[in-house]
Amino acid sequence: MANGTGVQSVDRAIDLLEIMTDLGGDAALSELAAAANLPLPTIHRLMRTLVGRGYARQLPSRRYTLGPRLIRLGESAGRQLGASARPHLERLARELGESANLAMIDRDMVVYVAQASSSYSMRMFTEVGRRVYTHCTGVGKMVLAELPDQTVRDIVGRVGMPPATDLSITDVDDLLKEIGTIREQGYAVDDGEQEIGVRCFAVPVKDAPTPTALSVSGPAARVTYEFGEAALPLLHEVADTISKELLAA
Structure with a gap:
């Protein structure tokens, strides 16, 4: 206001x-x-x-x-945010060895605005501009955790909760229960919910113009829960750096 x-x-x-x-x-x-x-x-x-x-x-x-004019503004803002965040994503990909992504909520979906690829031959390819559902992705669940429960219900009520895999959450009450856990622990996990065999850890980027999340993802054989525990401090550090740059802009 x-x-x-x-x-x-x-x-x-x-x-x-x-x-x-x-x-x-x-x-x-x-x-x-x-x-x-x-x-x-x-x-x-x-x-x-x-x-x-x-x-x-x-x-x-x-x-x-x-x-419709807001679409052009939003796309431009997303590109600018992605461009400024890309060096930080490259640092994540370099230090963690896995793909790093930046995504934000946009019209009830999540759109990827920046990405840095892993050096492995087997890695995750996330196209900048790709739109995905919020309920079955790490970045999606993370941005939902930044919103009130009723807003979460409204979003999934409008777009639905189609399962991407057999592990996807398909019930809004189950989703809200997980979101409660995400709020408490400060990060979200996608454990094969968007793509079988892929795991993702996501953290929030505070003070972004719209709920935004930073993530690292890769094959579950490499991106284990032990990997995530070790990676989360760096993810939070980089997210905080991006947030401070947004505030200073």
């Missing part, structure tokens, strides 16, 4: 975009007014401006949704 240090109308417009995002991407005027604690005429005026600039759209139902 607006912090009182900037231009009020800009603060309010950004608030409305963030509220729509929290509500799943679309909202009625009354919902926006209640969440922003502003009168309907003010909300209508701000939304009319956002629609005119392409940052919001009005649906036939009269509800408002996020606009």
Whole structure:
């Protein structure tokens, strides 16, 4: 919400975009007014401006949704974050010997924004720009752990929980139970849930513009739980470095 240090109308417009995002991407005027604690005429005026600039759209139902111009901004922001984080991912890949990834939540899915490959011939190839479900990936479960439980329910309610493997979580209550564990321990594990024989350890990147996670992944024969225990301090250190650079930007 607006912090009182900037231009009020800009603060309010950004608030409305963030509220729509929290509500799943679309909202009625009354919902926006209640969440922003502003009168309907003010909300209508701000939304009319956002629609005119392409940052919001009005649906036939009269509800408002996020606009197409935000896609270009989000993609650009993701590329910039990926470019600045890549040297850190290369350090992880070099020191741990396995592939490192940076991913963030985007429209109910997780998108990979940067990657550094392992030096092994048998390694994980994650294409930058690839979108995956949140419930069956290490980075996905990690970003879900940064969100309220109801938001997690809303996300999987919209996109579903299709199993990528027989080990994928397919029940929202089971997912929330695991997310509770992730919040307590500070990291997430994908143990063959996205791809059989592959294990991934993921940690959060605090202060990112949207929930973001850093991970290391590889064949389960190499990326053991002992490997993860040894790798987690470095993962957290690199995540903290990326976070500090975001704050300084």
